[in-house]
Amino acid sequence: MSRRTRTWWFRAGVAAGMVMLVAAALRLWTLYPGDVDPVGAGLGLAGTGIAALSWWQAQRLADTDVQAAAILLAGRVLAEERAQRAQLLGRKGSDAVIDVDFSFHPTGGSVSAPPAGSLKQVAGYFRELGGPGRLVITGVAGSGKTVLAIELILRLLDGRRPDDRVPVRISAASLDPDVPVRDMLARHLTAAYGLKPVTARTLVQAERILPVVDGLDEMDDTDEPGYGSRAARALRALEEYEHGLDRCGMVLTCRTDQYDALVADRAVPRGIVRVDVGRVGGDKAWSFIQAVTDQEDPDRWRPVLDALTRDGHVLAEALNTPWRLTLAVSVHEQRDPVTGRYVRSPEVLTRFADQQAVREHLLGLFIPARLAAADPAGRGPDARRTHAYLAVLAAHLRANAGRPPLDGRVLSGTDLVLHRLWPLAGDRARFFGALVALATCLPGVAAVVVAAVAVFSRVEIVDGRISGATVMAVALLLLPGTVAVRLLTEPVTAYRQAWSTADEDGLLRSRGGQSRRRSVVDGVLAALYGCLTSAAVIMEFGAALPLWVPIVFGVLVGVGMASGRDVTLGYAGSWDGVDPRTVIRNDVVSTLVAALTFGPGFGFMLGIWFVKLLEGIPVVAAVAVAAVFGMSLVASWSPLLARRYLGLLLATRGRLPWRLGRFLHRCYDAGLLRISGIAYQFRHRELQDYLATHPQAPTAAPVPCLEGEPS
Template identity: 30%
Template sequence: MLVLCLTYVLGFGEGAKSLTDRVAVVSAALGVLTLALALRRGTEAVPAEDRAALTGRLAQAVASAELLSRRVIGGDRIPVRVSFTFRTSSHARSATRPLVPNGTLDGLVADYGAVRPRRLVITGQPGAGKSVLARAFVAEFNRRRTEAEPVPVLLPLGDWGRQELFRDWVVRHLVRDYGITSAHAAQLMDSGLVLPVLDGLDELDEPGVPLPESRAQQVLDALTGYQSGLEPAPVVLTCRTDLYDVLETSGRPMLDAGRVEIDPVEAQEAVRFLAMRQDAIHREGEWRPVLDELRAHPQGVLARSLSTPWRLVAMATAYEQVNRPGELLGVRTEQEVTDRMFARFIPASVRAVDDEDRYSPEKVHTWLHHLALGLASQNGGANTLVLPELARSPGAWRSRMLYVVTVSFLTLVSLWAFLLNGTRGSAEWGVSLLVVAMAVLALLHLRPRGYRLIKRSDMWLPPWRSPLWSVASKMAFTGRNRWGVLVLAILPVMILWRSVAPEQLGGIGDWPLALAVLPMLTLYVGFLAGNTLDAAAIGPSGWPRGGVFTALALGWPAVVLLGLGLRAGLGLTDCLPLLAVFGVLYCAVSGDSAMYLCWLLVHFRRVPFRLSRFLDWCHAAGLIRITGGVYQFRHREFQEWLARHPAPLTRPTAPARAPATARTP
């Protein structure tokens, strides 16, 4: 806007002739600059708020995002009883333990309250229920917490880089996953009102990485120095048992922390859990041989294969209603049990949601395989699926090349229309400079951290028919939000007035144009209303809808101008460059969405085009879990199994490499 105004004033061609015109143009430029600075100050330099209000808002967002799914904890209202014991650390600086610990899932919050300092490490074997225990801890602590206590936030450790400070990393996740502003997130962290619950320390490094060079050791060093004043700051960490044992003996463990070890599920508990399922009651004859085997051989292959809550729940789901669990009686190895169980797991999960017509088990397996393979190709093997970052993954260079070609093509078409195929007046030069500037901003999105004119947390929108829209409308037009809506509504109202009002009142009286402008105003109101909601209440699938909404908000004026040009007698070839200009503008404003679209076009045969809708369906089916604003596979072992098997198994086969249970630090 400033470049166009200055170009018009200086007048490469006709320019502004009279002093009145020059003053008007300069005033308009200064007004736009003042409004931009005011909006920037309103979004970034946020004044400090009451701590209770900030923590309450964050606690509400966490409660919306970390709801425990019945399918994750076992379903059928019969959860697996998870127990744990406190372990003595091998070093002197360990936290004090409760005198009489509860040692159960329900009593973890009470046990944590007795730990001094409030630092806890949850360890267990792969699939022992560390993530479930962490989620249950977040939900229960958040329900019981007082205003003076910090808000627990579950954070996957997979994307913590070596050069990023721990505080900055937590602030980034609070902004991305829970939709709060960066200023408020920094205020909460600096006030010690955030309790980080860090999941997946054992998933940061590949086997064989030297301990001093590992990312896990870097995380522990950073957490040891993480303080609140002179005291160690509260933190909860989950890790695999064998890795943390090595870190305690040979490395540098997290000091001033207590440690709990999740107990294996005994055969007696497995029998109780399976016998209480509805399917075992309805099909007692099918399940009785399996239960008898567990009772008779509590240390047998089948009992060892079901010694973790994750495997026990997966087995119960895989043989629900249709499949015969008796096929597991003749197995000889735990890996054979895993292959048979996971081969049945996806079809059973698809059948459980009664939606086989939408997604067949074969398609679900194939699509999840490609997603798991993409995560495995990232450095160290990622475990979080962030939709805006898919095009920036190491193996997505084709998507980035398609994005560069698209931006370059739209830019060249625009420049050809305004410079090489017409007069070269001040307006043409001004628009050309603006197009080049937008193209540079669009290409900046290719950086590893991206570049955003609109913050990602401001683009999370609920489903179109969601009741959250009514909540958003009430929030947008009440309280302090209404003043921002009124100020920002000045420009759309002026456009509408210019279209409707008669010539005596400064308008043009064009009612068809007014009807064409009304949808743009509707998009404007919807965008403002959607931005008042927390991202955590919407979920990770709200980001693609925000990109579509931005495209509609930018595309509708282009359509209106195209219609006006055609009505004025211009040819279609004269109007198409206008669409190219708006395409460059969209890439500059919402480059993440454009890159994501390029990624979908490149992988359209490997994943569904409506990927977010599919992942939400997988979450309902129990195949995917949601942590804040990211997707994760139900379990790392399930993710690695899918990466090894490109197609559904008709019969068990040997794995291509060692399974997750045999991994060594």
């Protein structure tokens, strides 16, 4: 069901609820004349409506407070980027930071900048640029461009002034050049940081966002993107995104060769300052290894340290980036979980003849080394299965680079978003998703069939006439009957619809205290409404039910309003920080809560009507059948995300783990993946490319021998 349709149903339900509430009040007045003052009751209802409208307006103003929203967003960005920085550095603290140098390269325009700088000076360097602040960070693969961008974000947020822009990092591979930048930024703020859509749009329109586009080189599967490439189109879209009469500020990261190609085609933004991250020299590599390795046994790394400072040695070139140094340390600091002894000696690195051999050696051992460090007990999949699972995902990302858009959406070559991974299994994922939709629809359809049999079995024609109660029962059956027909089309919709509208809006990752308070208020009001309406129905129809029954069903409706509302309508959720699994988890939880609360509440109301109109039907049976219908209705009209994700899991048995989200987060904790917004990404593109071309973990290979040693 589309967002517009759900919104219409929600508003229609609110209107119907208000009508029923007024009707219940009037009925109580007619049942107990003299005990209720109609004028006072009317004034009370009017006052309640005015108070509710004032409260809604106050919430609306709070959601569009630019200063408060910017402070909220800055806090969430700071928390997430700190977590990403710690994960990229192996949670070793400041010792794991290589203070890489960068140099200034003019790319045209009147912007001036210092000739050079370092990691610790990047924020001051950026502030000295003046103007809108336009910076591109270039370097070779593994040179630390992302770490430098994160460092810039953290230092800009540290001591941020109220009117400063909030830097927000965005994966370039997830950008769609055909979507206006303002819309893209608002969607990203909603999906990655859980802001309400109105709050996100307010921040973008107020020009409080500094986009930090990470990985521009990953938008195209070529080393020489031309003027018509996705990267060039994205840059033109950013160039057209202006703040009033001024150009917008931006920070980009891109590999040197790809950016040089864009410069040659004149596809880069105007007035942008370029800094190129330098390679890690022998002295800094030596300092880094000494800082993060075992100080009690420094001689273990002595051969490697000597090789790094020797001119022309293979290791001096093979380990000249932070990524490769991190690989080397991770692989050769692995210890046996029982004895505590080192599994392998770093001295073997000096025996390889070329850089490719060093690369293959380190990447082949990286997964078992990181898993051993993060999970010594081996509670998850072993290294071989982990390698195979990640290789399937890496091959999927690699295939996406050459695919045309799928139903209008460009598939990412770097991002692993759980509810967008279904193209990995193709039509099989759609088919299984449709089966899941059918499984949720069938109970509701069966309940309608049972109700229809009960109604038509009691139809009696006397003198060519049908009783008025029977006619009313048939008319009442038309509503669930029509809905049942609509339910039967849900499996077809689930198969044909590639992308859910809930995915476009970005599902709930964050709801703060203000939203929780709003949910509680909604829940209390809904509970009162449910109790009053249920009591009025019982008094009207004289159903033989105790008074606690309407109270229970009223509370169920209240709980549903407080915690099971549809996320696309602003429904409450919880912000769990950096965890892309929250999208699917909250989708499932909100659907279950809504089905178990609204379903029985709706069933109670509908069942009582049938009991009144058709004599001889047990109250419990009527309410139970109607409750099944209500639960099936809510579950079937839930967002498509969880259904398609479950279809992916069913379609990839044996190729991917059953608990895929848990597996990916385990790999994140082990340092094999990183997180960007609601997406997992491989720790480095080199690791992704290696896994895509090596579907199976390498077998143990003999260690190369130095010249003169026995083989």
